[in-house]
Amino acid sequence: MKLKDIATLLEADVLAGADLLDIDIGTAVASDGMSEILAAPHPGALMITGLINIQSIRTAEMADLPAVLYVRGKRPNDRCVELAAAKRIAVLATRLGMFDVCGLLRERGVRGGM
Amino acid sequence: MPEVLLQRAFEVRGGDFDKAGETSSEIKALLKEVGIDPTLIRRAGVVTFEAEMNVVMYAESATVVFTLSDEDISIEVFDRGPGIADVDLAMQEGYSTATDEMRQMGFGFGMGLPNIKKNSDIFKLESEVGKGTRLYSAIRLDGAS
Numbered sequence: 001m002k003l004k005d006i007a008t009l010l011e012a013d014v015l016a017g018a019d020l021l022d023i024d025i026g027t028a029v030a031s032d033g034m035s036e037i038l039a040a041p042h043p044g045a046l047m048i049t050g051l052i053n054i055q056s057i058r059t060a061e062m063a064d065l066p067a068v069l070y071v072r073g074k075r076p077n078d079r080c081v082e083l084a085a086a087k088r089i090a091v092l093a094t095r096l097g098m099f100d101v102c103g104l105l106r107e108r109g110v111r112g113g114m
Numbered sequence: 115m116p117e118v119l120l121q122r123a124f125e126v127r128g129g130d131f132d133k134a135g136e137t138s139s140e141i142k143a144l145l146k147e148v149g150i151d152p153t154l155i156r157r158a159g160v161v162t163f164e165a166e167m168n169v170v171m172y173a174e175s176a177t178v179v180f181t182l183s184d185e186d187i188s189i190e191v192f193d194r195g196p197g198i199a200d201v202d203l204a205m206q207e208g209y210s211t212a213t214d215e216m217r218q219m220g221f222g223f224g225m226g227l228p229n230i231k232k233n234s235d236i237f238k239l240e241s242e243v244g245k246g247t248r249l250y251s252a253i254r255l256d257g258a259s
Contacts, residue, residue, distance in 0.1 A: 034167075035225035038160045039232070043152070051220040055167070058135030059220070062142070062159035064152065079132075087139075 001025050001108055003067055003090060006046070009108070010094040010101060012069065016081045017090030023066050027113040030102050034059040041065075042113035048101055052076040057084045057091075066090060071098045116183035120144060124178040126169045128195065131219060134170040138162035141180045145187065154253055157233040158187045161251045164226040165191045171216050172196065173246065186235070188252040198241040205231065205239070 004021035007014055014021065029037050030048035034055055037047060043064035049056055052074045060068050067090040070076060075093055076084075084091045094101060106112070122144065124137040138159050145155045162178065169176040173195030181188045198204045205227050212222025231237045234251040241247040 032220060033223050033225070034220035035164065035223055035229055038164060039225055039229050041156055041160065043156065049220075053219060054132060055135065055220050058139070058163060061135070062138055062156070062163045064156055 001105070001110055003046070003092075006069070006105065007092055009104060010069070010092070010096055012092040012094035015076070015091040015093055016085040017067065017088065020066065020088065020090040023090065025067065025110060028102070028105055028110050029065070029113045030098055037065075038063055040113065045113045046105075046110070048098060048105075050074055050098060052080065054080050054083060056080070057087065057089060060084075060089050061087050067092065069094065069101065071096060071101050116185040118181055118183050120148065120180075120182040122180050124180070126166055126176045126178055126191075128169060128172070128174045128176075128193075131170055134166050135163055137166055137178050141189075144180070145182070148182065150182075150187070150255070151257070154187065154255065154257070157253050158189065160233050161189050161230050161253070164229050165189065165249055165251075167221045168226055169193050169195075171212065171219075171222060176246075184255070186252045186254045188250065190251075191249040192246065193248075194246045197243040197245055197247055198239075199243050201239055201241055 003023045025046045027045040041063035047065045047068045070093040073095040142159045173193035176193035179190040207228045208224040210224035216222035235254045236252040238250040
């Protein structure tokens, strides 16, 4: 599933990486615990989280995840978005909760990576 | 004796949550520059990032020494801080002395040290209470684990 289709499906705003929306996402990892994501890195996966601090972007960077989707209407600060842009990581934000996001993506064939 | 190809030392400050990850990011970039296999870079990134988070959460400061030799990537972290009273217990997945504040940062769930060990081919952790902790991690370039 293309990142741009995920953004449309989840009515997500694109905060960084508008030029990266053609990335194909086949796998997703979802957690508010960063060590959990680092424990089983799935390069190329979409990271779904409610954690909006700078460590969320650092985690995506270390685990080679090309995109981060923030749930529950949370918005990262500008520094976080700037770091993501510098690291070529797309940032999306949706009002939906994590459970619904995971369910909707799973229904459309995105697999879990953990 | 392995030949050292690249060596850098970094300082990490305890409590500096904003900068946590910068050292890992620099090491990752250095490894990318010299064309190391992406899987090994990822492992080195996870090791360094988890170690950095531990310093930021628990120690006063630390020196991180990164070495690339013709045999392996090694990360050594010498921290100045309270140390770990029971290293075996600290290595158990799920065991943590983190505060709620640390958990709100997305860390402190007792997975950091096990994550470091899992990504290392050689892993050593020594600690002296009241002084600090020394962590050594090496990742072999031939991919053997």
